[in-house]
Amino acid sequence: MSTHDDLTPTNDLPGVDAPAPVRETDRPAYDDDHERTPLLERFPGRGSAAAWPLGLLGVALLVGGTFLSWSYTSNVLGDLSVDFYPNGVQICMIILGLVALVMLLAHQGPLHRLGDWLDTAAAVRILGLGALAYMVITLGIIAVRSGGLINVNPGGWVSTVGALLIALSGLMLVSHQSKDPLFAQTSSWVEIITIVVLLAAVLFGATYALGTSTGGAFSLFLVFAFALAWGLAKAGFFTWVGLIAQKNRQVLMLGAFAVAFLFPFTQGGSDENMSIATQVLIFAATALGLNIVVGLAGLLDLGYIAFLGAGAYVGATMSNSAFATIGWKPPFLVVVLIGACFSAVLGLIIGSPTLRVSGDYLAIVTLAFGEIFRFTMGNLDGTNGPDLTNGPNGIPAIPELNFFGFDFGQPHEILGITIGRFANYYFLLLVIAAIIILVFTRLNNSRIGRGWVAIREDEKAAEAMGVNVFGLKLFAFAGGAFLAGMAGTVKAHHDVSVSPDQYIFLESAFLLAAVVLGGMGTVAGVLIGATILKLLPEKLRFINDYRLMIFGLVLVLMMRFRPEGLVASQRRKLEFHEDDEDLAERIEEVHLEEEEAKA
Amino acid sequence: MTAFLQAIMDGLTLGSLYALIAVGYTVVYGIVQLINFAHGEVFMIGAFGALATWTVLFKGQTGLWVLPIMILGAVIVSVLTAVIMERIAYRPLRGAPRLAPLITAIGISVFLQEAVRLFYPGAKSKLTFPEIDVVTGSAIQVGGVTVQRAALFTIGALALSAALLWFFVNRTRLGQGMQAVSQDPDTAQLMGINVNRIIVIAFALGAALAAVAGVAQGLLNSNIDFRMGFLAGLKAFTAAVLGGIGNIQGAVVGGLTLGIAESMATQFIPGQFGGSAWKDVWAFALLILVLVFRPQGLLGARVVDRA
Numbered sequence: 001m002s003t004h005d006d007l008t009p010t011n012d013l014p015g016v017d018a019p020a021p022v023r024e025t026d027r028p029a030y031d032d033d034h035e036r037t038p039l040l041e042r043f044p045g046r047g048s049a050a051a052w053p054l055g056l057l058g059v060a061l062l063v064g065g066t067f068l069s070w071s072y073t074s075n076v077l078g079d080l081s082v083d084f085y086p087n088g089v090q091i092c093m094i095i096l097g098l099v100a101l102v103m104l105l106a107h108q109g110p111l112h113r114l115g116d117w118l119d120t121a122a123a124v125r126i127l128g129l130g131a132l133a134y135m136v137i138t139l140g141i142i143a144v145r146s147g148g149l150i151n152v153n154p155g156g157w158v159s160t161v162g163a164l165l166i167a168l169s170g171l172m173l174v175s176h177q178s179k180d181p182l183f184a185q186t187s188s189w190v191e192i193i194t195i196v197v198l199l200a201a202v203l204f205g206a207t208y209a210l211g212t213s214t215g216g217a218f219s220l221f222l223v224f225a226f227a228l229a230w231g232l233a234k235a236g237f238f239t240w241v242g243l244i245a246q247k248n249r250q251v252l253m254l255g256a257f258a259v260a261f262l263f264p265f266t267q268g269g270s271d272e273n274m275s276i277a278t279q280v281l282i283f284a285a286t287a288l289g290l291n292i293v294v295g296l297a298g299l300l301d302l303g304y305i306a307f308l309g310a311g312a313y314v315g316a317t318m319s320n321s322a323f324a325t326i327g328w329k330p331p332f333l334v335v336v337l338i339g340a341c342f343s344a345v346l347g348l349i350i351g352s353p354t355l356r357v358s359g360d361y362l363a364i365v366t367l368a369f370g371e372i373f374r375f376t377m378g379n380l381d382g383t384n385g386p387d388l389t390n391g392p393n394g395i396p397a398i399p400e401l402n403f404f405g406f407d408f409g410q411p412h413e414i415l416g417i418t419i420g421r422f423a424n425y426y427f428l429l430l431v432i433a434a435i436i437i438l439v440f441t442r443l444n445n446s447r448i449g450r451g452w453v454a455i456r457e458d459e460k461a462a463e464a465m466g467v468n469v470f471g472l473k474l475f476a477f478a479g480g481a482f483l484a485g486m487a488g489t490v491k492a493h494h495d496v497s498v499s500p501d502q503y504i505f506l507e508s509a510f511l512l513a514a515v516v517l518g519g520m521g522t523v524a525g526v527l528i529g530a531t532i533l534k535l536l537p538e539k540l541r542f543i544n545d546y547r548l549m550i551f552g553l554v555l556v557l558m559m560r561f562r563p564e565g566l567v568a569s570q571r572r573k574l575e576f577h578e579d580d581e582d583l584a585e586r587i588e589e590v591h592l593e594e595e596e597a598k599a
Numbered sequence: 600m601t602a603f604l605q606a607i608m609d610g611l612t613l614g615s616l617y618a619l620i621a622v623g624y625t626v627v628y629g630i631v632q633l634i635n636f637a638h639g640e641v642f643m644i645g646a647f648g649a650l651a652t653w654t655v656l657f658k659g660q661t662g663l664w665v666l667p668i669m670i671l672g673a674v675i676v677s678v679l680t681a682v683i684m685e686r687i688a689y690r691p692l693r694g695a696p697r698l699a700p701l702i703t704a705i706g707i708s709v710f711l712q713e714a715v716r717l718f719y720p721g722a723k724s725k726l727t728f729p730e731i732d733v734v735t736g737s738a739i740q741v742g743g744v745t746v747q748r749a750a751l752f753t754i755g756a757l758a759l760s761a762a763l764l765w766f767f768v769n770r771t772r773l774g775q776g777m778q779a780v781s782q783d784p785d786t787a788q789l790m791g792i793n794v795n796r797i798i799v800i801a802f803a804l805g806a807a808l809a810a811v812a813g814v815a816q817g818l819l820n821s822n823i824d825f826r827m828g829f830l831a832g833l834k835a836f837t838a839a840v841l842g843g844i845g846n847i848q849g850a851v852v853g854g855l856t857l858g859i860a861e862s863m864a865t866q867f868i869p870g871q872f873g874g875s876a877w878k879d880v881w882a883f884a885l886l887i888l889v890l891v892f893r894p895q896g897l898l899g900a901r902v903v904d905r906a
Contacts, residue, residue, distance in 0.1 A: 300698055302705075353891035360634045361890055363701055364836055368883035371833065379876045505829070509705050516702055549713035555706025556688050559699045 040171070047174045055104045055124055055169030061162030062131060063097040066090035068155025070138070073146040077138070077217050081153070088208060089138065089217060092224040093131060093159055099228065100127045100166050103235065107173060117184055119177045123235035125170030130227020131163035134220060141216045181240040191244040192251055198241070199255045207266045209539070210273040218539045253437075260430055264423040274422035276538050281429040282491050284530035287514040288436045288523065289483035294512065295521035296440075296449060297476035298456030299355070300363040302508050303370025307343040307481040309503035311488020313377065314339035316395040316498045317388065323395045325388050332401055336489045343485025344478045351477035355470060370508055378500040394499025401428070401493045408493070425494045432490060436483050437523055443479075444521075452476060506548075513555055519565030528566060601743040606866040607859060612750035612819070614858020615757035619812035620835035621842070621850040622764065623805025629781040629845035630801045631693070636704030637684060639832015640711040641677050641806045645813030646728070646823040647719055648676030653729050663733045666814075673810035680711070681806035682799055690795070708829070715825040725824045728817035735818055749818035756811050761851055764804070768847060773800060781845070830879070837886040843896025852898055860885055 045051070070080040070090065078087045086094060103123045106114035139156055143149045205225060212218040232238060245252050267273050290304045317326045318335045330338070354365040381391025389395065400421075401408040408424040443449045451472045454462035463469045492498050510533060518529025537547050558565075620642050627635045652672025657665045688707055692700045716722050730736070734752040738745045768774035779787040780797045788794050816831070817823050834857065842853025864881040865874060889896065 294698075298698070300701060350887075353887065356894075360697065360701065361840070361894070364634065364833075364840070365887055365890060367833065368837070368886050371830075372880050372883050375877070375880045379880075506709070509709065512702065512705070520698075545717065546713075548709055549717060552706045552708070552710030552713060556703050556710065559695075559703040559706070560688070560691055563695065563699050 043171045045172045048172055051169045051172035052104065052108050054165055055100070055107075055128075055173070058128065058162045058165030058167075058169055059097045059101045059104065062100075062159050062166060063094050063162070065155045065157075065159030065162055066093050066097075068158060069153040070156035070159070071142045071146065072151040072153055073142075076142050076145045077214065077220070080142070080156075083155075088212070089220055090159075092221065093134065093163075096127055096131050096134070096224060096228060097162070097166075099231065100124055100131070103127065103231075104169075107176070115176055116178050117181050117240075118235040118237060119175045120235060121170060121173035121175035123170075123231045123237075124166060124173060126231035126234050127227060128163060128165075128167030128170045130223065130231065132160070132167050134223045134227065135160040135163045137220060137223060141220075177236070181236040181243075184240055184243075186240075186244070188248070191248055194241070194244065195248060195252055195255055199252075199259045203259045203263065203266070206263065209535075210267070210276065212539070215540050215542045222536075257430075257434060261427075264426055267423070271420045271422055274420060274426055276535065278422045278426045278429060278494060279538075280531050280534045281426060281433055282487060282494065283511070283514065283534045284527050285429060285433040285436055285487045286484055287511050287518075287526050287530045288433065288440060289480050289487065290511050291515050291521065291523075291526045292440055292443065292483070293476050293480035294515050295526070296444060296456070297452040297473060299473060299477060300360075300512075301366045301477070301480065302363050302505070302512065303350075303366035303368070303373070304480070304484060304511055305503045305505075305507040306370040306373035307347060307484035308488040308491065309373060309377065309498075309500075310343045310346055310481075311339035311485030312492040312495075312498045312502075313389060313395075313488075314342050314485070315489035315492035316398050319395075319398045319492065321395055321398045323390055323397060325390070325395075332403070332489075332493075336486055339489035340482045340485040343488065344482040347478040347481030348474065351474050355473045355477060367505065367508075370503070370505055374500050374503050377503070389500075392500060394497055394502075396497040398492055398496050398498070401425075401490075425490070428490060429487075429494075432487055436487075439479075439483065440523060448472060448475070510551075513551065516555070516565060517558060519567040522565070522567050525565050525567030602866060604742075604744045606862045608744050608746060608750070610859030610862035611855060612747070612753050612858070613861060614838075614855035615753045616812050616815055616819070616831070616854075617835045617838040617857055618757055618851045618854025619753075619760060619808045619815070620831060621838040621854045622760075622808045622847060624836050624839040625842070625844055625847055625850040626777075626801045626805050628839070629847075630777065630784075631689075631798055633689065633700050634704065634836070635689075635802070635805070636701060636832070637707040637711060638681075638805060638809060639828035639830075639835070640708050641681050641684075641828070642809040642813050642816070642831055642835075643823070643825060643828030644680050644711060644715065645673040645677040645806070645810030646817045646827070647715055647722070647813075647825075648810065649673035649814045649817060650726060650728060650823065651676070651719075661730055661732050663731060666731050666734065669731075670811060670814050673814050674807045677806040677810035677813070678803045681802040685799055685802045690798075708832075712825050712828065719825070722825050725822045727822050728820070730821070731818065735821070747819065749815065752818060753812075753815040756815055757851070757854075760808055760811060764808070764847065767804075773797075777801065834879075834882055837882060840886060841889050841896055843898040846896065846898050849896055849898035853896065856897065857882060857885065 040046075066086045067084050067090075069083050071077075072081060074081040077089045080087060080089060100123075102111065103118070103120045105111040106118060107120040107124070108115070135156070139149065139152050139160065142152050142156065205221075209218060209221050209225075212221060229238075263277065264274060267277075286304070286308050289307075290301060293299050293301045293304070315335055317324050318329060318338065320329055350366065350369045354362050377389045378392050380386060380388040381393075383391075400410075406424075408421065408428070411420045443452075451462070451467045454465065454467050455469055455472060459469060495502070514529040514533050515526055516529070517525075517532065518527065519525025533551075537544065543550065620638065623638045623641065624635060627633060627638070649669040649672055652669050653660075653665065656668065684707055688703050689700055692703060734748050736748055738747050739751075740746070766774075768777060776787070776792045777797050777800065779790065779792055780794055784794055787797075812831075813823075816827065835854065838854040838857040839850050840853070841857055842849030842851070861878050861882050865878045868874075868877070868881070
């Protein structure tokens with residue numbers, strides 16, 4: 001926004017540029033970026049030659065320590081009391097140490113050329129601090145579980161000192177990054193191997209995380225994963241990954257699907273983990289549908305869960321359940337279509353009047369619609385209205401799906417590996433998620449998708465450019481509803497019962513949070529967001545009571561500090577940081593690179 | 600006829616409650632064009648503030664003289680909540696895309712609800728609100744119409760608040776500053792008005808009225824719980840839109856209209872779709888209808904159709 005605008009009277013253009021001047025006068029008071037950098041630069045010993053050997057020593061101690069016993073008692077975090085036999089908790093530290101080693105060697109030494117591309121100092125710093133946090137938590141857990149720090153064996157202390165040294169070294173190092181990883185020219189086989197390795201790491205990580213038996217071990221894994229991801233992101237590694245992912249799209253998609261497909265086979269028929277995985281998948285599929293509405297078209301839908309619910313109710317009332325109220329029992333594939341269409345029609349009914357009044361009103365109307373849906377489902381019980389949904393009790397005992405004799409309720413043997421009930425649904429949901437992702441990406445790259453982006457960024461300008469604003473918005477809204485309805489019909493069978501209290505506002509808020517947390521308008525981000533939101537409460541039982549409060553806090557903090565989400569699409573980032581000229585330039589470059597990569 | 604008058608009476612009571620909360624939405628929207636979605640929680644916290652004041656200071660007392668102090672306690676807690684919320688969560692987001700503050704508001708809303716549930720002793724289930732002489736107790740009969748004492752308190756509170764609000768907005772310097780900011784923040788700032796201070800005052804004003812509504816709700820229902828802010832907030836927002844968002848008189852008119860419409864729907868829609876089970880559905884249906892046919896509301900909104 002130019003300063004010229006501020007001089008013109010603004011009441012003719014309600015709100016288009018009204019808030020901006022207020023913000024500019026406020027800005028210095030909230031912007032603490034200015035103070036952060038000097039603090040680091042004032043760190044004692046910064047740039048000294050001792051930093052690099054110190055880091056190497058740290059890595060040696062950190063990794064060496066993991067081969068020693070960490071704990072006197074053997075009942076803490078698996079078994080940490082055996083020498084020369086690192087368990088999962090210790091292996092995490094080995095991995096972190098090795099990545100730090102690579103970064104150090106890139107800084108100075110054999111991999112020197114790599115250091116031109118990566119901000120090695122920042123990576124070592126984050127990895128070191130992460131390792132330190134990890135070790136402190138581990139020692140804390142050992143101390144609490146087995147009565148005092150006296151039970152920490154030398155290995156634990158050695159690794160902690162190692163982590164501390166890495167962190168110090170990282171704080172003292174000065175990066176010699178001179179090139180942007182964006183312009184790295186790498187051969188395609190390196191790229192493909194990187195993608196495969198990353199996907200395999202995700203699969204192993206997920207298997208390990210689900211296999212952890214205690215909340216402590218799981219939290220530690222989170223610290224580890226977070227430190228690793230953050231360190232690599234700081235180094236600029238993910239900028240490059242983003243680019244090669246863009247370049248090798250097909251490989252990535254196929255690979256990701258293969259990993260997701262292989263996942264049940266790593267679980268050895270364990271229903272517990274598969275149940276979590278199917279829940280994550282239902283949630284993720286719905287969130288992806290919402291992502292079309294919110295992330296692409298920029299329409300804030302706070303009643304999206306109602307569309308999932310509509311699909312689920314259609315699925316339930318047309319199922320073979322003894323409580324189903326509709327006599328007609330078509331085959332499931334027909335029901336899926338009916339459910340999806342029913343949801344889409346609801347979307348049209350609710351969308352066509354409200355999409356004309358834009359912005360906040362839509363959010364509230366969708367919210368009201370979500371509540372209307374829930375009340376209505378609760379009321380159609382025969383006394384307050386026609387008997388359609390059994391009221392608050394809902395429709396229980398929905399039978400398992402059965403495709404051509406393949407009973408989803410029974411375990412099956414495939415290649416000697418048992419595939420249980422949840423794994424069956426997992427595969428079905430995977431197909432649905434894949435369909436939604438396909439729809440999402442194809443739409444995103446189409447004329448329609450570009451129209452949505454135009455509407456999202458400036459509705460009036462889009463309209464002036466000839467974009468059919470109302471039609472496209474309605475299409476996004478109804479299309480999103482269609483996909484949710486589709487997922488809903490499967491959810492009804494997966495959950496065995498439907499009732500109104502499954503479709504409260506909080507669920508819509510959760511879906512929205514998954515989209516926002518991960519990164520609006522991206523597939524990967526939403527998948528990550530959905531996984532985080534569903535997996536964490538399942539694994540971190542001890543915070544269960546505080547779960548919602550933390551959730552609320554995370555939403556607020558996220559909007560304050562990283563409104564573009566964990567995995568930000570570059571364009572989105574720019575929308576939230578409008579006055580950042582460097583970013584704008586950079587995004588321009590990224591865009592050109594991506595265009596070239598595609599061509 | 601009696602049934603009709605009774606419905607009017609019930610509607611006025613309910614409507615006064617909505618109107619008191621709706622003013623908060625409308626004042627804030629008029630000035631910063633932000634739907635403070637967490638305003639319903641401010642109302643809820645007001646009710647808990649009143650209960651806490653009573654429990655700590657006057658447990659067992661029922662005299663009318665404790666009521667002003669309870670209201671004062673409620674107002675203090677609500678205003679503090681709203682001001683802190685504005686300072687920490689909303690102010691840094693001023694000028695950000697419109698999605699951001701709305702999502703923040705949802706976050707605050709969930710956070711406040713949970714904070715009350717977890718940290719207010721016994722708040723995991725419904726809490727009994729104290730009985731106060733004169734304003735609670737046996738209902739009064741006026742020509743066949745049953746009038747709850749708490750209902751009179753609610754309507755009276757609205758009347759008094761509306762009068763004070765009118766005086767504040769039109770007759771004081773701060774109020775005039777507020778009008779100036781809502782018309783044109785840039786020019787207002789150039790004229791020497793401290794815009795940030797006006798925004799804080801708008802939040803505080805809305806919170807104070809919501810706190811009064813919280814006390815009224817406690818007296819009407821004789822119990823309160825941590826979830827009560829959500830639906831009440833949504834209804835009050837409906838009322839604000841109905842009257843024309845950004846328009847203070849509109850909020851009052853909208854609140855009363857919504858209240859009466861709701862109680863009429865409960866009373867007079869025949870058959871299965873009548874009755875209290877459907878009243879919320881009709882209220883929200885009314886919201887959608889208003890947005891379709893008269894998005895600027897009954898009295899006209901200050902700002903309509905913002906991208």
